[in-house]
Amino acid sequence: MPSNKSIIFKAIPDGYPVVGEHMKLVTKEIDIENFSLADGDILVKNHYLSLDPYMRGKMRHSDVKSYLPAYEIGQVLNGFGVAIVVKSNNKKYQVGDYYMGLIGWEEYSHITANVVSTEILTKEISKYKVPESHFLGLLGIPGMSAYVGLNKIGQPKKGETIFISAASGAVGQVVGQIAKIKGLRVIGSTSDDSKIKYLEEELKFDGAFNYKTCNTDEKLKELCPNGIDIYFDNVGGETLDIAINHLNNFARVVACGMISQYNAKEHYGVKNIIQVFAKRVLIQGFLVGDHFQEMESFHKEMVEWFKQGKLKYKEDIVEGIQNAPQALVNVLTGKKFGKMIVKIC
Amino acid sequence: MPSNKSIIFKAIPDGYPVVGEHMKLVTKEIDIENFSLADGDILVKNHYLSLDPYMRGKMRHSDVKSYLPAYEIGQVLNGFGVAIVVKSNNKKYQVGDYYMGLIGWEEYSHITANVVSTEILTKEISKYKVPESHFLGLLGIPGMSAYVGLNKIGQPKKGETIFISAASGAVGQVVGQIAKIKGLRVIGSTSDDSKIKYLEEELKFDGAFNYKTCNTDEKLKELCPNGIDIYFDNVGGETLDIAINHLNNFARVVACGMISQYNAKEHYGVKNIIQVFAKRVLIQGFLVGDHFQEMESFHKEMVEWFKQGKLKYKEDIVEGIQNAPQALVNVLTGKKFGKMIVKIC
Known part of the structure; x- marks a missing residue:
């Protein structure tokens, strides 16, 4: 059975989060064939995960209000990512389709029906013929x-x-x-x-x-x-x-x-x-x-400029989900160069 | 000959200005009949002077830039006021007309041609039939x-x-x-x-x-x-x-x-x-x-509300130009109730 390494939120940091103390690697196995999906759910294999400063804001006590919900202690951390559907109980998704939306910091994610709705720009990934990871940065x-x-x-x-x-x-x-x-x-x-x-x-x-x-x-x-x-x-x-x-x-x-x-x-x-x-x-x-309804016009103009060579985009790609915690610390301390992305597989 | 009491800017204050130390009363006489006016100048008798917080900002070194020019040491302080023309060398103004614009903190002001252009709302004063002083507050x-x-x-x-x-x-x-x-x-x-x-x-x-x-x-x-x-x-x-x-x-x-x-x-x-x-x-x-071009629409709507009894306006009227310095200190320290106005005559 394939492994499913994941990073869980272990404790609330005071200043900068510390690898191992506030974010911890956990390795399990996953039985894809027998994985049970409720109506509307999908199972995805994660390709790329975006690491962003806002994640620090979610590492707080859940009674402190903010524009994004707090991470819960013990949960797998999450963020936007690009993934491929490996099992589906959702009419919209076939095995092999792209899914782009909220995923866990893990190799495989079970996306429940309510989370599938965080999905964005799925169709554009193949339409525009630009690298997958760019949908987490330049076009994300x-x-x-x-x-x-x-x-x-x-x-x-x-x-x-x-x-x-x-x-x-x-x-x-x-x-x-x-x-x-x-x-x-x-x-x-x-x-x-x-x-x-x-x-x-x-x-x-x-x-x-x-x-x-x-x-x-x-x-x-x-x-x-x-x-x-x-x-x-x-x-x-x-x-x-x-x-x-x-x-x-x-x-x-x-x-x-x-x-x-x-x-x-x-x-x-x-x-x-x-x-x-x-x-x-x-x-x-x-x-x-607040502006996602303008996603299409944004993509049109940006892809046009990109294809004309008017836009470049520097990515700082880290390989392996186990390296995501240190990469987030690097985002927060400025020790990275360009958009921080974790290549999961 | 009538007296012309005025308040001059004596010194730059550090914190709050002090009466006598930074603003000082000077009394001269004025010979209206023989008063010489260059082309475009007028001589006015001041009725009301508006005292406002921005005046503190003008009590600074002239080399500190701001949106309003600094007062010069030794000059008569100035501000917006309502006055009556007593002598005119300007085609636009007849003796007895209202002048509303920049005046000195004094009983009579010599308004030079370039300053006449600071004039605002002169016509409205008689047109709208509301108290003169309101043009320094509610309608000013x-x-x-x-x-x-x-x-x-x-x-x-x-x-x-x-x-x-x-x-x-x-x-x-x-x-x-x-x-x-x-x-x-x-x-x-x-x-x-x-x-x-x-x-x-x-x-x-x-x-x-x-x-x-x-x-x-x-x-x-x-x-x-x-x-x-x-x-x-x-x-x-x-x-x-x-x-x-x-x-x-x-x-x-x-x-x-x-x-x-x-x-x-x-x-x-x-x-x-x-x-x-x-x-x-x-x-x-x-x-x-930046919005003076909208003065007329502002007056129309406000005068309408005022006549319908929907707008009240509290004024704190101090009599005599000699009392203007303390009144400005009161503006800056909140020791006043409503719009501070000096009734000069």
């Missing part, structure tokens, strides 16, 4: 976050300047490339000198800097001499505070994520918020899940 | 700030809950009354128990509390049991931080002013900004000056 939730946030809130106009934090990350690299297509000056911050090279040479950013070794305030002064019109914020905290100081009148701040704050015991207080009214700044948060 | 810049901020950014919908800070102030009392007309639940914070009575009994707010003697967090929990959909922010700082904690998904924060921060040596850091993206909150600043 991170890419769509970039697209929706930049277009709806950022309202980019040719000739404007955009600053993107975590610019080589899953979302940031897409924001920057769309902004370049639209004729903006694009500046990004990142956590490593090799990423600067990627942003400037591969993605043609107009400038990038390492926020760990540079003074963000000085770098923004130097690289955004005409101020910032759009700040695409993936990190929050001090970077947000400094960026506000460089905003032009009528600037837009796209609040996409605040990764610097997810593991913080006390949240950073943003002092420059006082500049918001005099500069007529707009700060707006969004969740990509 | 504070009333228009309320109207524009609430409608354009707040996007009020019947049945929603709005929380207004500095709710009995020049702007807040108008926001609350328009929100009541539009069918919202209206909650306000203020600095004095007598103001609570005014808000609840005269203006029919659904609830009000004294932020100085109550715990804002507990009061918001009690008075906004369904959360806050619109926060109209006149104060910033800790109140903004606490209010964010009570915002509903898709809430709007109208950043109109941050009076708690104008005299602060270090700005308060807003920690709950991290809630913005998960709750899809919009925070937007605005300056009423």
Whole structure:
């Protein structure tokens, strides 16, 4: 019988989660032939799993409310993934079909009828003829976050300047490339000198800097001499505070994520918020899940740009589900380069 | 010859300005008959002067940039006022006409041709048959700030809950009354128990509390049991931080002013900004000056409501220009009740 390695949620972390302590590998076997499926259920073999910062937010006490439910102690961790159906009791799915939606951090997942409804973009996977893993990044939730946030809130106009934090990350690299297509000056911050090279040479950013070794305030002064019109914020905290100081009148701040704050015991207080009214700044948060009805138009435009060679996408692919816990820690600490994906089989 | 008492800007304050030290009374005489006017200039006798929080922002070093120019040391302070033309070298103005625009903190002002262009709403003063002083409040810049901020950014919908800070102030009392007309639940914070009575009994707010003697967090929990959909922010700082904690998904924060921060040596850091993206909150600043082209539609709708008895407006009128400095300090410390106006003659 094939093995089914899985990662369970063991305990609630205080700061960063620790491999083995908060996330633990468990190995069982699975009897596919005799696996029992209720009406509407499917059994899938997992190919790729996406690891994302929001997962840290789910590692909390379940009585703390948030926009996503908490993981329960003892449960197999979950996230979005691409899988192949190996057994089906659902009319929509045949054995061999793609399933894309919520899967466990495991080799095989039993997807119950109610979870099947989290499914997204299944059909497009074969239709567009792009690599499977791209549906977890460039053409998945991170890419769509970039697209929706930049277009709806950022309202980019040719000739404007955009600053993107975590610019080589899953979302940031897409924001920057769309902004370049639209004729903006694009500046990004990142956590490593090799990423600067990627942003400037591969993605043609107009400038990038390492926020760990540079003074963000000085770098923004130097690289955004005409101020910032759009700040695409993936990190929050001090970077947000400094960026506000460089905003032009009528600037837009796209609040996409605040990764610097997810593991913080006390949240950073943003002092420059006082500049918001005099500069007529707009700060707006969004969740990509509110915009899934626009998935098709997003795919159409993005696949077109991708096929024209206007979009590149860096993935950091880790092999084996047993390596997923350390990979998530790397996502949270910035020790990765591009979109973090686990190749399960 | 008539006297022309005026208040000059004497020195830049560190915290709150001090009467006599930073603002000083000077008495001269004025020879109206022989007063020389260049082409386009007018000489006016001042009736009413508006005192507003933004004036503190102009009491700074001129090399600190802001949306309004700094006052120069030694100059007569200025602000919006209603006056009557007593001598004119401008075709548009006859002796006896109203002038409404930038005037000095003084009894007579020489309005140079370039300043005449700051003029607003002159014609409406006689057209609408409402008290002169209302054009500095209900129908002036504070009333228009309320109207524009609430409608354009707040996007009020019947049945929603709005929380207004500095709710009995020049702007807040108008926001609350328009929100009541539009069918919202209206909650306000203020600095004095007598103001609570005014808000609840005269203006029919659904609830009000004294932020100085109550715990804002507990009061918001009690008075906004369904959360806050619109926060109209006149104060910033800790109140903004606490209010964010009570915002509903898709809430709007109208950043109109941050009076708690104008005299602060270090700005308060807003920690709950991290809630913005998960709750899809919009925070937007605005300056009423960007919307003066909508003055006429604003006046039409407001005067209609006023004549129907749907709008009341509390003014705190101080007599004599010599009392203006203390009155401004009272504006900044909340020791006033309603819109602060100086009756000059």
